[in-house]
Amino acid sequence: MLGLLINEKEKKELEYLLKREMDEILFDLQDDRIDCIVKRAINEKYNILFRLFKRLSTEKECLIYMRVKTNLNEKN
Numbered sequence: 169m170l171g172l173l174i175n176e177k178e179k180k181e182l183e184y185l186l187k188r189e190m191d192e193i194l195f196d197l198q199d200d201r202i203d204c205i206v207k208r209a210i211n212e213k214y215n216i217l218f219r220l221f222k223r224l225s226t227e228k229e230c231l232i233y234m235r236v237k238t239n240l241n242e243k244n
Contacts, residue, residue, distance in 0.1 A: 179224055186221045190214060190233050 174182070193214045197207055214235070222230050 183221070183224050183229075186217055186224070187233070190217050190221065193217070194233075194235075 193210055196202060196210055197214075202210075218230075218233060218235075221233060
């Protein structure tokens with residue numbers, strides 16, 4: 169187990185960076201031009217970032233970025 173000691177300003181910066189990255193990923197996942205294999209890799213990255221985000225943010229903020237299961241997500 170690893171720990172990380174950060175102050176409130178650094179926490180807000182991490183939250184901001186994670187939110188921006190997750191927003192970009194959500195935008196990319198809606199693009200029909202991106203191949204299914206690439207979308208699967210992008211989805212895995214999103215899951216990692218979301219798990220980090222859950223450790224920093226409130227439940228209310230996490231609900232905004234929680235993904236809804238669809239047929240595409242169930243196949244991957």
